[in-house]
Amino acid sequence: MAGFITLMATSTKSSAVKRFFIGKPISSADDANHRLPKKIALPVFASDAISSTAYATEEILIVFLSLAGAGVAAYNNLVPLSIMVVVLLAIVVSSYRQTIFAYPNGGGSYVVSRENLGKYPSLVAGGSMLVDYILTVAVSVAGGTAAIISAFNGLAPYRVELCVGFIALITIANLRGLKESGSLFAPPTYLYIICLFSLIGVGLFKVFILDLPPISHDSEVAKELLSQTNSVTLFFFLKAFSSGAVALTGIEAVADGVPAFKKPEPKNASITLVIMAFILGTSFFGLSVLAQHLQPLKDHEGLIRDTVLAQLAEQVYGGRNIFFFVTQFATFGILILAANTGYADFPRLSSIIAKDNYMPRQFMNRGDRLVFSNGVIFLGVSSGALVVIFGGLVNALIPLYAVGVFTGFTLSQAGMFVRHRRLKEAGWVPRAIMSAFGASTTALVAGIVVVVKFADGAWIPAVVIPTLVFCFVAINRHYTRVRSFLNVQDGYTAPFHTHFVIVLVGSVNQGTLHAIRYAQSLRPDRLIAISVVETAEDRQKIDEAWIKFNLSDVELQTITSEYRDLTEPILNRIDELDAEYDDDLITVIIPEFVTSVRSQWLHNQSALAIKARLLFRPNTVVTSVPIVIP
Amino acid sequence: MGLKNIVKSANKGIRELDAERLVDRFAELNLTPLGEVAVRTKVKVCGEVKRMTMKPRSGIPSMEIVINDGTGQVTVIFSGRRHISGIEHGGCLAVEGVAHRERNSTVFLNPAYTLLPHGAE
Numbered sequence: 001m002a003g004f005i006t007l008m009a010t011s012t013k014s015s016a017v018k019r020f021f022i023g024k025p026i027s028s029a030d031d032a033n034h035r036l037p038k039k040i041a042l043p044v045f046a047s048d049a050i051s052s053t054a055y056a057t058e059e060i061l062i063v064f065l066s067l068a069g070a071g072v073a074a075y076n077n078l079v080p081l082s083i084m085v086v087v088l089l090a091i092v093v094s095s096y097r098q099t100i101f102a103y104p105n106g107g108g109s110y111v112v113s114r115e116n117l118g119k120y121p122s123l124v125a126g127g128s129m130l131v132d133y134i135l136t137v138a139v140s141v142a143g144g145t146a147a148i149i150s151a152f153n154g155l156a157p158y159r160v161e162l163c164v165g166f167i168a169l170i171t172i173a174n175l176r177g178l179k180e181s182g183s184l185f186a187p188p189t190y191l192y193i194i195c196l197f198s199l200i201g202v203g204l205f206k207v208f209i210l211d212l213p214p215i216s217h218d219s220e221v222a223k224e225l226l227s228q229t230n231s232v233t234l235f236f237f238l239k240a241f242s243s244g245a246v247a248l249t250g251i252e253a254v255a256d257g258v259p260a261f262k263k264p265e266p267k268n269a270s271i272t273l274v275i276m277a278f279i280l281g282t283s284f285f286g287l288s289v290l291a292q293h294l295q296p297l298k299d300h301e302g303l304i305r306d307t308v309l310a311q312l313a314e315q316v317y318g319g320r321n322i323f324f325f326v327t328q329f330a331t332f333g334i335l336i337l338a339a340n341t342g343y344a345d346f347p348r349l350s351s352i353i354a355k356d357n358y359m360p361r362q363f364m365n366r367g368d369r370l371v372f373s374n375g376v377i378f379l380g381v382s383s384g385a386l387v388v389i390f391g392g393l394v395n396a397l398i399p400l401y402a403v404g405v406f407t408g409f410t411l412s413q414a415g416m417f418v419r420h421r422r423l424k425e426a427g428w429v430p431r432a433i434m435s436a437f438g439a440s441t442t443a444l445v446a447g448i449v450v451v452v453k454f455a456d457g458a459w460i461p462a463v464v465i466p467t468l469v470f471c472f473v474a475i476n477r478h479y480t481r482v483r484s485f486l487n488v489q490d491g492y493t494a495p496f497h498t499h500f501v502i503v504l505v506g507s508v509n510q511g512t513l514h515a516i517r518y519a520q521s522l523r524p525d526r527l528i529a530i531s532v533v534e535t536a537e538d539r540q541k542i543d544e545a546w547i548k549f550n551l552s553d554v555e556l557q558t559i560t561s562e563y564r565d566l567t568e569p570i571l572n573r574i575d576e577l578d579a580e581y582d583d584d585l586i587t588v589i590i591p592e593f594v595t596s597v598r599s600q601w602l603h604n605q606s607a608l609a610i611k612a613r614l615l616f617r618p619n620t621v622v623t624s625v626p627i628v629i630p
Numbered sequence: 631m632g633l634k635n636i637v638k639s640a641n642k643g644i645r646e647l648d649a650e651r652l653v654d655r656f657a658e659l660n661l662t663p664l665g666e667v668a669v670r671t672k673v674k675v676c677g678e679v680k681r682m683t684m685k686p687r688s689g690i691p692s693m694e695i696v697i698n699d700g701t702g703q704v705t706v707i708f709s710g711r712r713h714i715s716g717i718e719h720g721g722c723l724a725v726e727g728v729a730h731r732e733r734n735s736t737v738f739l740n741p742a743y744t745l746l747p748h749g750a751e
Contacts, residue, residue, distance in 0.1 A: 533719060536720070536721075539719055543684065543712070543713070546684065552684070552691065552712070555683060555684070555685035555686075556683065557681055558683075559681045560680060560681075560719045568644065579734065
């Protein structure tokens with residue numbers, strides 16, 4: 001405990017600790033050097049989207065197998081569904097390419113809808129995206145942990161602890177700065193892409209040329225799942241589709257982060273976006289085809305520990321060999337990096353919203369390492385809480401996910417449509433049609449997600465996002481009110497006040513004498529020393545000291561405290577003095593001892609109580625006169 | 631806001647409690663209650679010493695004593711001295727003289743005074 005207090009209170013020591021974890025401060029002038037080249041930007045911004053291949057197929061299968069109970073028939077629906085998702089991906093990506101060129105300063109859904117749709121749509125977009133970034137972190141870390149647990153089944157009991165630990169590590173990495181964490185995390189993304197394509201390539205080769213049989217399942221759960229023969233209703237088909245649609249989350253990250261690219265930013269960002277969409281689309285489709293033939297199994301309660309990807313890898317590579325483990329680690333790596341995408345964008349978006357006075361100003365502050373530290377910390381804490389609440393299970397978090405992202409997509413594309421109609425640039429008609437089509441498609445998907453998954457958890461973002469918008473508006477109203485209040489007209493002069501200075505005297509000692517001398521230097525209209533006494537002897541002692549130290553020109557008031565309370569009589573006295581004049585300003589001077597951190601708590605407790613009570617009192621200045629005791 | 635009100639009402643409770651105690655203490659003396667002191671007529675009042683102030687009034691030391699009897703409070707000023715033996719916190723003081731208003735308090739300037747023993751008489 002003492003160590004903790006030391007750490008908090010001693011500035012030099014705490015900054016040494018901070019240095020160790022966070023690194024040395026970077027000057028503001030170095031900002032431009034922290035731009036990302038394409039090969040680093042791809043892992044930083046695209047890993048979120050690409051990593052969703054690690055769980056999207058699995059989530060579709062869970063709906064068909066475990067919720068709909070379709071049995072073997074589930075696999076026949078997999079490929080048509082993934083084609084639908086890939087088409088959706090193509091629509092959204094082509095719409096976002098336009099956004100990148102239209103908004104080279106970062107055109108997240110928030111910015112686009114703010115400029116084209118107005119205040120409330122933009123706040124909805126902002127709130128949705130913030131919620132989704134938090135979920136990105138939670139889902140990705142949970143997914144990454146699932147990959148590790150698939151490789152080492154013994155770790156299963158520590159799922160939540162592992163998730164929280166990983167979130168803490170990523171948070172610290174991000175507090176150190178964007179570029180460093182980018183190059184730290186880049187290799188896993190490329191490794192994952194290689195693993196994924198080799199898994200799909202080798203898998204399809206073995207399936208079609210070497211006639212690799214489906215995975216044989218012999219556990220009880222598996223047999224039960226496969227024995228079911230319910231037909232897939234439209235409801236479950238849509239539910240599976242909305243699970244698959246999570247593959248699209250993270251696409252918007254590139255458009256959000258255009259300013260982080262090297263110059264020319266829009267061109268680099270757009271190329272990165274297309275590369276990302278290509279990788280995402282082909283690998284997602286390829287995995288679905290592979291899963292259709294190899295028939296991996298997964299249930300919604302986590303009874304089957306291995307992820308679909310792990311089951312596929314085991315079957316394709318013929319057991320738990322080096323290829324299997326590399327795939328698992330690469331999956332883990334990219335999912336951690338996907339969580340990192342949230343860290344690249346949540347702080348950036350929250351700083352933009354804060355700049356518009358809809359979020360607390362603290363989110364605008366860049367820390368020592370040029371990152372928006374408060375946003376990073378907030379994201380880490382809230383996603384950690386989500387993981388703990390939902391037990392670190394990906395499929396428990398998935399229904400919460402995607403609502404926000406598709407709301408964001410819809411508003412962003414609707415915004416682009418309005419913009420095209422307004423500006424009427426050359427060749428705007430096909431682009432506007434593209435945006436309108438994209439907006440209606442994604443709106444439909446958002447609607448489907450909310451409806452079919454409402455009971456599973458989609459109600460949470462449906463409640464949280466409007467609440468966030470309400471908070472944004474309330475915060476904005478407050479800031480506006482403060483600003484209009486502090487605004488000064490031309491020729492305004494600050495009024496003069498009758499200045500009362502009150503020195504609180506416990507006993508007459510060096511501190512008191514210093515405080516009185518200081519009070520006299522303020523040249524107040526009236527200087528009063530106030531002491532709360534309990535007995536006649538106390539009063540006489542102070543009175544004698546007053547004469548002894550030549551203070552008789554200072555007014556000394558002694559008051560009694562009937563109930564031995566120190567704070568109340570003083571506050572009452574201040575109230576009385578305050579009532580005497582209308583235009584008065586009261587300065588309360590409190591002599592305080594400053595000792596070492598270890599013994600500071602032995603002093604000034606009553607001063608602390610008085611200061612706390614005076615904090616919100618109007619026209620009251622509280623001054624501590626420190627007496628340093630070495 | 632809520633917290634402030636709670637604190638205020640709790641605080642009021644203590645003040646009322648003290649006022650009741652003081653009214654009890656001085657009830658049988660049958661003097662003018664301090665809350666009803668009229669200015670510019672001779673009155674006799676008493677109360678418990680609540681605040682003592684030693685301050686220079688135009689360069690001359692003076693002593694201001696606030697007494698309270700539960701119905702109100704008045705300020706008694708004795709000029710030219712910093713100390714009167716017998717007047718201490720918690721003690722009781724009966725005062726006979728003419729009061730005047732000074733700012734928002736009722737003031738007796740150098741009145742005749744009697745020290746009352748502790749406890750009711």
